[in-house]
Amino acid sequence: MSYKLSDKYRNLKPSAVREILKATNEPGMIAFAGGSPAVEAFPCEEVRKLSAEILAEDPVSALVYGVSEGYEPLRQQVSQWLKRRENVGGDNDSVIITAGGTQVMDIATRILASEGDTIICEEPSFIGSLNCFRSHGCKLAGVPIDDDGMNIAALKKVVESNPGAKFIYTIPNFQNPGGTTLSLKKRREMYEIARENNLVIVEDNPYGNLRVEGSDVPSIKSMDTDGIVLYAGSFSKILAPGIRVAYAVVPKPMAGAFTIGKQVSDVHTGVLNQMIVSRWFDEYDVDEHIENIKKIYLRKRNLMCDALDKYCGERLKYVKPQGGLFIWARLTEKIDMLEYVGKLIERRVAVVPGTAFMTDDTAPCAYIRLNFSTPSDEDIVKGVKIMGEILNEYEDRK
């Protein structure tokens, strides 16, 4: 090959999670490494019915080109639903449909950042988003998280030392991988810091609807009187991820650029996919569906936490997440995390090494990320038991 890859791609590595996801497809592997919502929560029968109706009644609409902003009825439904449910969006915002939540991060980066620019993010943070930012040639400035989300004193320092930074990327609810939720006080502080420093906030909220305990915290977007918050939500976790329908709530001054970003990315999101979600709103009670699937998530979270407490105890510390899909657990004893992950894979348990979520993925890290939504109830107990057994082996060697 005589050509060269672009500078920004030459040194990129594929997402470790997605590479590990491939391994989790191996037969017999217990999948704590995934990020898929619980398959038993998918409304399969509803999607089958809705899809059949659309393709019987209005197949041409489902198969022709759509507009880049999204299927208009769905845009309006999402807009009204978000306003009612989360007080998000208003006359100064535009709801734009995307092909999954990652595309919101991708388009936000295109329209706000250039190669070499800095993006401020939680550390740890979602590897998919970090890799997206990296793929645009952006630098990452990580801010550590406490049990109640981003450390605000550290954020101030990072903002000061990165004067040209373009935006703050945050997952305020049941952070991936941290599991933490940003407190209301910290949301207000973060908004003020952004406002004072001409920073946009990209608020990524794929898990917010999956709260199984405690009370909802108002989103940062609901405080956005200045039009500086670009909000992302998704149907991946409440309907199904394979359908690839998500949404961005974009301040109007950015909406034109965002729409161009969507046009040049993939023209528009699949129309059948959008019509399925739109009819889902028409014919079913989406809020009721969410309440129903929360029961599954509560059960699975409790199952994994109870198993962790029983089999791993103090040797694996974590903050019990009030929702979402993940537990972020720290090895408290002097165990090499990557070696431990390797031993787990040998025993057919796949977890994600915490390094994957760091801005510098070569630095030492004692964390692993566990997902409780993908594995079956049986596998949750079985896998955590194996995790404990391997910890015991370390114990025995002492």
Added chain:
Amino acid sequence: MSYKLSDKYRNLKPSAVREILKATNEPGMIAFAGGSPAVEAFPCEEVRKLSAEILAEDPVSALVYGVSEGYEPLRQQVSQWLKRRENVGGDNDSVIITAGGTQVMDIATRILASEGDTIICEEPSFIGSLNCFRSHGCKLAGVPIDDDGMNIAALKKVVESNPGAKFIYTIPNFQNPGGTTLSLKKRREMYEIARENNLVIVEDNPYGNLRVEGSDVPSIKSMDTDGIVLYAGSFSKILAPGIRVAYAVVPKPMAGAFTIGKQVSDVHTGVLNQMIVSRWFDEYDVDEHIENIKKIYLRKRNLMCDALDKYCGERLKYVKPQGGLFIWARLTEKIDMLEYVGKLIERRVAVVPGTAFMTDDTAPCAYIRLNFSTPSDEDIVKGVKIMGEILNEYEDRK
């Protein structure tokens, strides 16, 4: 708003075609401006049946996360089909599924070019691709086209005067908007020029299956012994565009970067969408379907060409395309093209001003692009008659 858009987005304009497409949705507008395949060619009944089968038999597979490279059975089907049908792809290539053909251009640009780099393209060329390249901060170096595609002498000069250019973008079959097909001799010459100058060729072939006259010309990818051609094809024109399934044939040394580009764009293409196309290959004869829909395209092309000859005559010159969706017509008299387009819209006929397809869209241009696949047979005749009537008005004023 206190933030700034990125340099590459600050001066971008939305695609004129897509803006005009919105106008074409107005009731009563005759749509010569679109680029949609003929709706009567959509296999609606088949898609309805396939979708129902998938969601009855294997809904979970259709709704969970997929892998970034694409649904494996579909990748294999496309690979075998391309090999048999076009002698495209082989052991040194990887077939990767994308959400429409534009996404191939987007990912190719990400992995091959940086901001400020130059991309060599036909002039005129597809506005969607040009805007995609522009949105990555790339400069465009246009090469004029003859009746048999890109002018090779001009290409040589452009390559010489742009030594760091990253790739040649070409639509070899029934070019959009030019309607021209690159001759075999010129394909060989273009390949040699690329090889000698360390240039990748991005061969965009969305229309190649829609040849209604003459013989197929081997694709450039079929000559690619050096692994320098990235080939794009799509199901948008042979199945339906709203389903958003296309494919790239990527030389293996680029395939890893291309997969990352896909990951960070939208993780993967909708799985239901991919499964529909995969089952379409399983249960139907795709080649036969293509032969059948060609009859529709032949009829519509002839209808428009005959009407143009009858109502506009020598005042509107064009090369009869041997396939595809478009006629590229030049106003031969001293008529202001943009004024003419404006008068057409007043009379409810939407065409695309040729300027939209130029690297410098402010330079004078006497061309318009006409699409014959979207409008009904009746509208084709009615619209071209109006085009002639307005030309007559100019005549009368002389």
